[in-house]
Amino acid sequence: MRGGGPAGIWIALVALVAVSACGGSSPERIAGPTPTPDLTPVTVKVGHVASTQWAPLYVAIERGYFQRLNVNVQLQALRLGQDPVDLISRGQVDVAVTDLNAAVFNGLGGGLAYKIVGSMAAIPTGGTPPVQLEVAKPLLDHGTVRTLADLKGRKIAIDGGAGSGSGYLAGLALQGAGVGLKDMTVIDLAATDMEEAFQIGSIDAALAPAPYSTTMERHGVAVPKAAPPAGTTWSGVLYGAKLGGSAGLRFFQALVRGARDLTGPDRTSDDTLGIVSKYTGIGPDVLRTVPPYDWDQALKPDTASLAGLQASYRTVGLLKYGADLPASRIVDTTYSKRAASARP
Structure with a gap:
């Protein structure tokens, strides 16, 4: 019988096992290809009212952090009377950096499709409060x-x-x-x-x-x-229903990079003050005299402040829903957790 028949196959297998048992090394495992980050170009519309509170956003735009991740940010300045909750819930903006007012919580309590994904300015420890x-x-x-x-x-x-x-x-x-x-x-x-x-x-x-x-x-x-106590936050980052996945992660990563630039001496450097002045209309000389805000280095949502904000609005009778909304219902920490573990 030729070696190509069933008996020949078994002989070949036995021989292969014998070679292995005698010290023959198995083939080296080849690692699979490293996944390529998704850098598909995306445009993100961001609603804001010009404020020094949003300095991480302005810094990230001007220093090219969004551009490096193929995120094209289109700022939409909110006019007097425009409601960021209305705009983001109807998909007219993808992101809103905003005061977390009673309307934000009433919208969430009413089931509108957006989430709180990050914090913004905080009262700093030490120095003159802003x-x-x-x-x-x-x-x-x-x-x-x-x-x-x-x-x-x-x-x-x-x-x-x-x-x-x-x-x-x-x-x-x-x-x-x-x-x-x-x-x-x-x-x-x-x-x-x-x-x-x-x-x-x-x-x-x-x-x-x-x-x-x-x-x-x-x-x-x-x-x-x-003054309010140090560490208090009262504003944040909202994501609309259409923003998520790679685009949401890349936007937040760039935003956090901007926040990390605002630590130490660079917070009040000429370049930083020039950027903030460009977007707020406040002159650099005036900004130099303004006590700076602080920002969490991962811009993580502050659940204690979210509970405090609701309690404050409930005390003055401005909430339109029943029990306070738990963080698990209104917050998505995916983006800040990923940003915290990312390389600065």
Whole structure:
């Protein structure tokens, strides 16, 4: 019988086993090809209202971090009266960097299709806070207001009102003083108009961000009396239903790279200030005097602040749903976790 028959096959197999048993080495395993990252070009529309809070976004754009990952960012400046929740839920923008106001939570509570995927600015540890609770200087000079508790029944200006992230910060600044926003008359007033309101006596206090807080202090119309605690976040990154997968990961990776640039001396370098000035319209010389915000190095969502924001809005009766929404329902941590493990 020829070797090609069944008996020949068995003889060949036995011989192969014998060779192996006698010390013949098995063929070396060849590793499979390394997966190529998906860099398919994608355009991402981002809604924003110009603010120093979004400095990581502006830095990432100008330093080419999005471009390197084939992400074309189209910024869409939100006009007065435009609601980022409405825009992102209807797919007119893919991403919104925004104050996490009551409308954001009401939309999530109502089942609108977007998620909180990251945090933005935070109150830094140490130094002058970038947001201060200011009190009218004449009230302090005349002894009318001696402690924060004396603000009960008085008028406080908050950009966005009680149902905004600034309202949450104001409540935290007042915490422990025996007075809350529900005990005061809250006036929704743009930060740009607060100094004039102090001057004409139409407000008694304000939650003011720099540079408006530092300017009114320098002009002698208001005095800082409290600030939100360090580490507090009140704004974040929303992803619409259409953004996910590789595109969502690449966008967030570039955004985190921008946030990591904003640590140490580079936070206030001439280049960084020039970038922030370009997008906010605030001059570099003014920005140099503004106490900087902080940013988590993976921009991870702050679940404690999300719970605190809901509690704040519920206290003033602005939430339209029942029990507070758990983080597992409204947050997607996929992107920040991947960014945290990625090489800086």
